[in-house]
Amino acid sequence: MAMNPVALPLLLEAVLLCAPEPVSLQQLGAVFEGEVAPAALEAALHGLQQSWSERGLELVQVGPGWCFRSRAEVRPYLERLHPEKPPKYSRAVLETLAIVAYRQPVTRGEMEDLRGVSIHSGILKQLEARGWIEVVGQRQTPGRPALYATTPQFLRDLALPSLAELPLVPAAAEPMRGSKETPAPRLPGFAPPPGRPAAQPTPPL
Incomplete structure (x- = not known):
């Protein structure tokens, strides 16, 4: 039985908001037990991402998974709820x-x-x-x-x-690296190491 296209965004929203970690397309497919094709899931995710484009949370892809997170511009206010000093690294x-x-x-x-x-x-x-x-x-x-x-x-x-x-x-x-230029990671002092060709991996046992 095919999933109701109207219900799909609502269900995706609920799954992603309640998930403790980013959820991959494969995991979402398992949630819907094959009722939704991967292409339809991906299209629904992008549609959901657009519908949240002007809200305090945003839907982002992190690694192979998708998750909601607070927008950068609101995080300073959220940090006031639980003021903590970020860990420092040598x-x-x-x-x-x-x-x-x-x-x-x-x-x-x-x-x-x-x-x-x-x-x-x-x-x-x-x-x-x-x-x-x-x-x-x-x-x-x-x-x-x-x-x-x-x-x-x-x-x-x-x-x-x-x-x-x-x-x-x-x-x-x-x-x-890839071909895109992106802002530096939010780790103080994080920077690429001095250049030399990358070590070629060998297969593990």
Whole structure:
């Protein structure tokens, strides 16, 4: 039985407003148990996005999922409800995060080569605890070092649809980014690492 096209936007709105995390097209398809084609779902999402274009919330695509979030211009007022100091990160933490974001998958040794200094294990643990990086495999070299990459949480926290939307980087790192120029992520001090060709990944075990 086909879904009533009038009811679809209302149901999508309810699902997305109540979901604790961004919801992908695949998850939405499961919600409607195949009653709505993926193309129809995507069209309905864009229509819903347009209908919320002049409200305090906006519908955005973050990574593979869709979610509602407050608009940037209203966030200063919302922050007054629960005034908290944002966490501060050291330069070493931010540089390490930038290297992982632009060179992933990358080993700890490769990060140290790029930074020119050793990286304390606590830095990687801090980024893992924050949910921004994770181990995704092992480099097929002696010692089989762990390969690190960013997570979907990293994209959500920076409100980026994909890694292709990271800020522009020097020409040496151009294959790591998309073709669009976007504002810098909302992380103080976050910047691309100095350029060298990205490490070529090898398949994990």
